[in-house]
Amino acid sequence: MSVLSVRNLSVTLRNRPVLRDVSFEIRAGEFVGLLGPNGAGKSSLMRAALGLIPAAGSSSLAEMSAAERARAVSWMPQSREIAWPIPVERLVALGRLPHVPQGLRLPPGDQMLVDQSIERMGLDPFRQRAASRLSGGEQARALIARALAQDTPLLMADEPAAGLDPAHQISTMEVFANLAAEGRAALVSLHDLGLAARHCTRLILLTEGGILADGPPASVLTPALMARAFGISVWHEHTAHGPVFQPLEVL
Amino acid sequence: MTRLMLTLTAAMLALFLISLTLGPADVGIGESLAALFDESYGPLTLVMREIRLPRALLAMIIGGGLGLAGAAMQGYLRNPLAEPGLIGVSSSAALGAVLAINTGLAASLTLGLPLAALAGALAGVFMVMALAGPQGGSLTLILAGIAISAMAAALTSLVLNLSPNPFAANEIVFWMMGSLADRSMLHVWLVLPFALAGAAILLTLARGLDALTLGEDAAQTMGMNLNRMRLLLVVGTASIVGGATAVAGAIGFIGLVVPHILRPLVGGQPSRLLWASALGGAIMLQLADIAVRIILPSRDLKLGVVTALVGAPLFLHLIYKTRKGLA
Numbered sequence: 001m002s003v004l005s006v007r008n009l010s011v012t013l014r015n016r017p018v019l020r021d022v023s024f025e026i027r028a029g030e031f032v033g034l035l036g037p038n039g040a041g042k043s044s045l046m047r048a049a050l051g052l053i054p055a056a057g058s059s060s061l062a063e064m065s066a067a068e069r070a071r072a073v074s075w076m077p078q079s080r081e082i083a084w085p086i087p088v089e090r091l092v093a094l095g096r097l098p099h100v101p102q103g104l105r106l107p108p109g110d111q112m113l114v115d116q117s118i119e120r121m122g123l124d125p126f127r128q129r130a131a132s133r134l135s136g137g138e139q140a141r142a143l144i145a146r147a148l149a150q151d152t153p154l155l156m157a158d159e160p161a162a163g164l165d166p167a168h169q170i171s172t173m174e175v176f177a178n179l180a181a182e183g184r185a186a187l188v189s190l191h192d193l194g195l196a197a198r199h200c201t202r203l204i205l206l207t208e209g210g211i212l213a214d215g216p217p218a219s220v221l222t223p224a225l226m227a228r229a230f231g232i233s234v235w236h237e238h239t240a241h242g243p244v245f246q247p248l249e250v251l
Numbered sequence: 252m253t254r255l256m257l258t259l260t261a262a263m264l265a266l267f268l269i270s271l272t273l274g275p276a277d278v279g280i281g282e283s284l285a286a287l288f289d290e291s292y293g294p295l296t297l298v299m300r301e302i303r304l305p306r307a308l309l310a311m312i313i314g315g316g317l318g319l320a321g322a323a324m325q326g327y328l329r330n331p332l333a334e335p336g337l338i339g340v341s342s343s344a345a346l347g348a349v350l351a352i353n354t355g356l357a358a359s360l361t362l363g364l365p366l367a368a369l370a371g372a373l374a375g376v377f378m379v380m381a382l383a384g385p386q387g388g389s390l391t392l393i394l395a396g397i398a399i400s401a402m403a404a405a406l407t408s409l410v411l412n413l414s415p416n417p418f419a420a421n422e423i424v425f426w427m428m429g430s431l432a433d434r435s436m437l438h439v440w441l442v443l444p445f446a447l448a449g450a451a452i453l454l455t456l457a458r459g460l461d462a463l464t465l466g467e468d469a470a471q472t473m474g475m476n477l478n479r480m481r482l483l484l485v486v487g488t489a490s491i492v493g494g495a496t497a498v499a500g501a502i503g504f505i506g507l508v509v510p511h512i513l514r515p516l517v518g519g520q521p522s523r524l525l526w527a528s529a530l531g532g533a534i535m536l537q538l539a540d541i542a543v544r545i546i547l548p549s550r551d552l553k554l555g556v557v558t559a560l561v562g563a564p565l566f567l568h569l570i571y572k573t574r575k576g577l578a
Contacts, residue, residue, distance in 0.1 A: 052468055070474035081466035083329035084519035097462055098474045130519065146465065150473070 001028045003072070003154040003185045004049060008057035011041070011048045011209075018044045019055070019209045026187055028153060031180035033196040034189040035220070036206035037230055042189040043078060043158050045206065050075055050156065061154075070098035074150035078158035080143055085130035088142050092117050095149030117148035120175060122168075137164045144172060148179075155179065155186045161195060173199035197221055197236070197245035205229055217243065227251055255516055259530035263311065266537035270307035273544050274298065305436045310540045311533045312439070313431075313499050316446040316491035318532020319525055321506025322513075323453040326460035326521035327484050328389050331514070331569070334507035338379050338392065339399030340372050340489045344496035346403040347371020349410050349423050364426075365441055365497035372493025375399050380485060386478060388467060392485070429500035429555025431540050438498040445494030450529065452487030456480055457522035464521060502555045504562025505532050511569055535561075 004026040011019035019041045026032055034042050048055035050073065051062030061069055074095065082091065095117070096110045106114065118124060121141040126134060131142050140163060147155055155176065161169045169192065176186040177199050190196045196203055196217060203220040205213040207229045213220045226234045226247075236245040271287065272280045278295060286292035287299040320335035328337075336342070351357040351367035360366075382395035407427075414420040459480045462470035467477055495502065509531040510524055517523040536554075539561065543552040 047468070050472060052471060066471070066474045066476055070472060073472065075469060075472040077466060077468040079466060079468075081329075081464075081469070083464045083466075084514065084521065086464060086519040090518060090520055091464070094461055094465065094473070097458055132519075143465070 001153075002026070002060070003028055004187065005060040006049050006057070007059075009045070009048055009059060010056040011044045011053060012056075013044065013053075017209060019048060021057070022206075022209075022211055023057075024204060024211065024214060026154065026185050028183050028185050029180055029201075030185045031177050031199065031201045032185070032187045033200035033203045033217075034187060034206060035191075035193065035196060035203055035229070036189075036212075040206040040229075041209040042206055044209075046075075046156055046158060046187065046189065067098065070150070070152075072152055073154045073156055074147040074152045076143055076147050076155075076157035076160055078162075080136075080139055082132040082139060082143070085132045087128050088123055088131050088134070088145075089114070089118065089127045091131040091142055092123070092145045092149050095146045095151070098150065113151055114149050117145040120148060121145040122171070137168055140164060141168065141172070144175065148175070153184050155184065155188075157186070157188045159189050159191065161188075161190060161192060169195060177201075193221060193226075193234070193247060194245045197243045221245055255527065256530065259527060259534065263530055263533045263537065266534060266541065267307050267311060270310060270537055270541055271299065271303050273541060274303055275548065301435060302433075305434050305439050306431050306540065307537070308439050309431050309434055309442065309499060310536045312442055312446045313495040313502065314505055314536025315529040315533035316449060316495055317502065317505040318509040318528040318530070318535070319450055319453055320488045320491045321532070322510040322521070322524045322528035323456055323460065323484055324488060324506065325510050326524065327456070327463065327480065328393070329463060329466075331511055332507070334503075335488050335492045336400070336503065336506070338376075338396040338485055338488060339403060340375050340379075340492045341496050341501055342400040342403035342407070343375025343378075344368040344372035344493050345427060345501055346407050346410075347374075348426060348497065348500070349407050352423050352426060353410050353414055353419055362437065362441060365438065368497035369445075369493055371403075372489055372496065375403065376485060376489040376493070380482070383481075383485075388477070389481075392481060425553065426500050427555075428553035429502040429558070430543075430551075430553050431499055432551065434498060442494040442498045445490045449487045449490030449492075449494070452483050452490065454525060456483060456487075457525055460521035460525075500553075500555060502536070502558055504558045504566070505535050508562045508565045509535055512565070 002025050007023050009019060009022045022045060036042050047053045049059045049061055061073055064072060093106060093114045096106055100110055121144055123142060123145055144160060161172055164172060173195050176188060180186055200217055203217050204211060205220050212229055213225050223234055226232055231251050233248045233251055235248050272283050283299060286295040290296050317335060324333045324335055325331055347370050348364050348368040351364045356367060357364035379395045379399050383391045411420055411423055459475040462473045462475045471477060510528045513527045513531050514524055517527050539554055539557045542557050543554055546552060
């Protein structure tokens with residue numbers, strides 16, 4: 001089942017083309033990592049696919065009404081904004097906004113989803129703490145929990161692993177991988193090629209606004225493509241723990 | 252949460268009763284309240300119904316409106332320093348009122364002044380919306396509001412500058428300080444529809460304001476229409492502030508300080524802050540209006556002066572706390 005279909009998407013920002021004729025499809029069960037150097041157009045691609053910025057071409061999400069889209073995808077922008085000192089529990093409950101009418105108390109089913117999301121991100125000890133006063137990594141996890149509570153077939157996140165400690169980077173990637181294994185899908189931009197190699201089921205490599213490669217991690221993380229996209233040499237090996245991928249030096 | 256709302260409601264009603272029993276006519280509490288309902292008290296009934304009741308009602312309506320508008324404005328802009336005057340409506344309403352005083356319209360027509368102020372507020376809103384454009388985020392709205400405020404303030408100064416005689420200038424200056432003295436039930440009926448309509452509009456924003464806690468992108472993908480929200484925010488705020496300024500003059504700081512004080516008590520959530528701030532605003536303006544009558548009963552202390560005198564130190568406290576947070 002397709003959860004996102006993008007056809008010939010092009011974006012021009014301030015007369016500068018940032019995305020050119022990008023097409024791809026994401027199906028349920030996939031955990032797609034979006035790779036590419038800074039300025040390659042990763043954020044623009046995701047925001048255009050969501051319909052947040054004007055774009056030529058088509059995207060199945062951009063064509064939906066705002067209410068439909070809110071039930072089809074949850075989005076975690078790169079700027080992790082939490083404007084007010086709102087308790088983690090209520091921050092996560094905001095994810096239920098598209099599903100329930102306003103009320104001071106959530107219906108039991110919705111409250112269960114909120115509790116599960118909090119537990120999944122290891123936030124139980126912080127439930128009553130003001131989210132805006134948590135550490136950066138804890139805030140990032142609270143925002144992922146918020147997106148999980150939205151309970152959509154597709155999750156999209158702009159660098160969700162940035163700024164997390166190694167343990168939480170891994171557990172965050174595992175959350176996305178598990179969601180994909182449960183039959184949902186995730187599209188996540190990443191800079192950590194090692195995490196991408198180990199956890200994603202598919203990688204899309206973006207350079208200068210176009211797709212350079214799209215396929216299983218082993219077919220994308222090749223020395224030749226890494227040299228072309230990032231200008232780096234890499235070392236990788238298949239070990240008993242799965243693939244290990246390490247950038248070495250700038251070419 | 253419910254306990255907070257009950258406490259605030261109780262405080263508001265208590266202050267309403269206290270306000271009703273305050274005045275130069277030295278009458279006991281029981282007697283004055285009885286006179287409100289029983290016409291056999293004669294002149295006292297007249298005092299209660301025509302002087303004290305409108306004053307207490309106006310403090311509740313206007314204070315509540317300003318508190319609510321402040322909470323909505325801060326929630327939309329995600330900034331604790333935002334206040335309802337930001338969109339330029341209070342300044343343009345003031346300009347309308349000042350023109351009415353200067354041209355003699357205020358003296359020749361019973362409701363000349365408030366109606367001119369409402370016309371000024373309306374013109375201000377149209378100009379802000381035209382300047383800010385149908386799209387565009389909060390930044391263009393703030394800039395448009397600042398531009399209109401500055402323009403209206405400049406024109407107000409010009410009118411003062413060219414005022415025909417010192418008495419007109421004096422009247423203008425005193426009017427701009429804000430007051431609830433000598434208002435009638437006519438004023439209540441004038442401001443009430445604007446306050447109610449504005450409040451109804453702003454309260455529909457509750458869900459959207461909650462979603463905006465996570466930023467504009469996240470709110471949009473949770474199904475909120477930001478352009479529509481912005482339009483409703485401006486129209487609702489303008490209705491409240493325009494009506495309030497028209498009957499009471501410029502009363503500052505309530506929309507800024509009240510949401511700020513109450514935010515920690517409602518757990519920061521913008522939707523919960525709306526109702527709480529409405530009650531809090533009504534409380535603060537009642538308090539201020541009681542203070543002007545107790546502190547210097549003979550000198551006609553102006554309401555806007557008192558809210559600013561109380562509000563400014565609270566504002567300083569806010570800066571101090573922000574600085575401590577940054578350190």
